[in-house]
Amino acid sequence: MPQIPTVTLNDGTSFAELGLGTYNLRGEDGIAAIVAAIESGYRLLDTAVNYENEREVGEAVRRSGLDRDALLVTSKIPGRHHGYNEAIASIEGSLATLGLDRIDLQLIHWPNPSVGKYVDTWRGMIEARERGLVRSIGVSNFTEAMLTELADETGVTPAVNQVELHPYFPQDALRAFHTAHGIRTESWSPLARRSELLTEQILIELAEIHAVTPTQIVLRWHVEIGSTPIPKSADVERQRENADVFGFSLTDEQVVAISALERGRLWGGDPNTHEEM
Numbered sequence: 001m002p003q004i005p006t007v008t009l010n011d012g013t014s015f016a017e018l019g020l021g022t023y024n025l026r027g028e029d030g031i032a033a034i035v036a037a038i039e040s041g042y043r044l045l046d047t048a049v050n051y052e053n054e055r056e057v058g059e060a061v062r063r064s065g066l067d068r069d070a071l072l073v074t075s076k077i078p079g080r081h082h083g084y085n086e087a088i089a090s091i092e093g094s095l096a097t098l099g100l101d102r103i104d105l106q107l108i109h110w111p112n113p114s115v116g117k118y119v120d121t122w123r124g125m126i127e128a129r130e131r132g133l134v135r136s137i138g139v140s141n142f143t144e145a146m147l148t149e150l151a152d153e154t155g156v157t158p159a160v161n162q163v164e165l166h167p168y169f170p171q172d173a174l175r176a177f178h179t180a181h182g183i184r185t186e187s188w189s190p191l192a193r194r195s196e197l198l199t200e201q202i203l204i205e206l207a208e209i210h211a212v213t214p215t216q217i218v219l220r221w222h223v224e225i226g227s228t229p230i231p232k233s234a235d236v237e238r239q240r241e242n243a244d245v246f247g248f249s250l251t252d253e254q255v256v257a258i259s260a261l262e263r264g265r266l267w268g269g270d271p272n273t274h275e276e277m
């Protein structure tokens with residue numbers, strides 16, 4: 001398995017071009033699945049307070065036997081922890097549950113605009129970074145206007161915005177905004193949660209041309225558009241398949257053909273209205 005390449009974030013730290021989603025990976029089976037992924041070359045692990053599996057992720061980091069600095073752990077502050085002091089307490093809680101002394105990338109999980117506290121939350125995260133509790137700070141599910149507000153109010157631009165992104169929802173305008181402002185895009189549900197996406201004719205045709213699977217075509221598309229996908233799989237063979245996308249490339253025309261599958265958001269998670277506590 002080739003090494004997963006890295007990119008540099010706007011704060012100068014290194015970030016993986018592909019990582020592991022861990023939603024629903026829990027208990028001993030979850031730990032075993034995460035350790036298996038690390039053994040297959042994954043270095044970026046994506047968790048959240050709301051996944052109720054930070055303990056498992058921390059345990060997998062320890063069981064992997066890898067140097068702590070070789071791994072990147074992301075966690076996320078839930079809506080019920082928004083606020084300056086609450087954000088710092090949330091991060092301290094995540095560190096305790098993970099059993100780690102640093103989170104590599106801390107995100108605000110959802111902006112929850114009706115609560116009106118994401119700027120305060122962001123200020124708390126800036127403080128947490130200054131205290132060394134977290135290394136990089138970013139957001140998830142933020143719109144262009146919300147990203148602009150954070151930067152204007154605090155002078156600190158998020159390093160990452162993790163958003164719904166897959167060929168059915170390529171997010172061209174938001175990605176262009178990220179590029180213009182030095183924000184790394186990260187794709188959640190990059191496989192569209194194994195929906196009918198993987199049976200689309202264009203993906204089957206491209207898979208034949210490149211002698212890979214339709215899933216690998218989708219994940220390579222994320223790499224080509226400059227976004228870090230975090231596919232979740234509990235199965236070691238599928239984890240290996242998903243990470244093995246750095247030995248071929250797509251042409252510009254092939255990328256455009258995949259993006260033409262666009263339909264829009266799949267699960268109604270509009271950041272302007274979706275509230276998640």
Ligand SMILES: NC(=O)C1=CN([C@@H]2O[C@H](COP(=O)(O)OP(=O)(O)OC[C@H]3O[C@@H](n4cnc5c(N)ncnc54)[C@H](OP(=O)(O)O)[C@@H]3O)[C@@H](O)[C@H]2O)C=CC1
Nearest residue numbers: 021022023140188189190191192193194231232233234238
């Ligand atoms: N910030 C946010 O608001 C959100 C963040 N996320 C993050 O993004 C991660 C990924 O998103 P997720 O919603 O899990 O969906 P994904 O798009 O990663 O799809 C996961 C599904 O695809 C299956 N799968 C994985 N690999 C393959 C393969 N090679 N072939 C066929 N099926 C496959 C998995 O099954 P199996 O496990 O059996 O392989 C699982 O059913 C989450 O785990 C979470 O970490 C997700 C949603 C929102």
Ligand SMILES: O=C(O)C(=O)[C@@H](O)[C@H](O)C(=O)CO
Nearest residue numbers: 023048109110267268269276
């Ligand atoms: O998995 C996550 O991180 C989530 O935030 C999900 O709950 C996500 O919000 C979702 O499924 C939206 O429909």
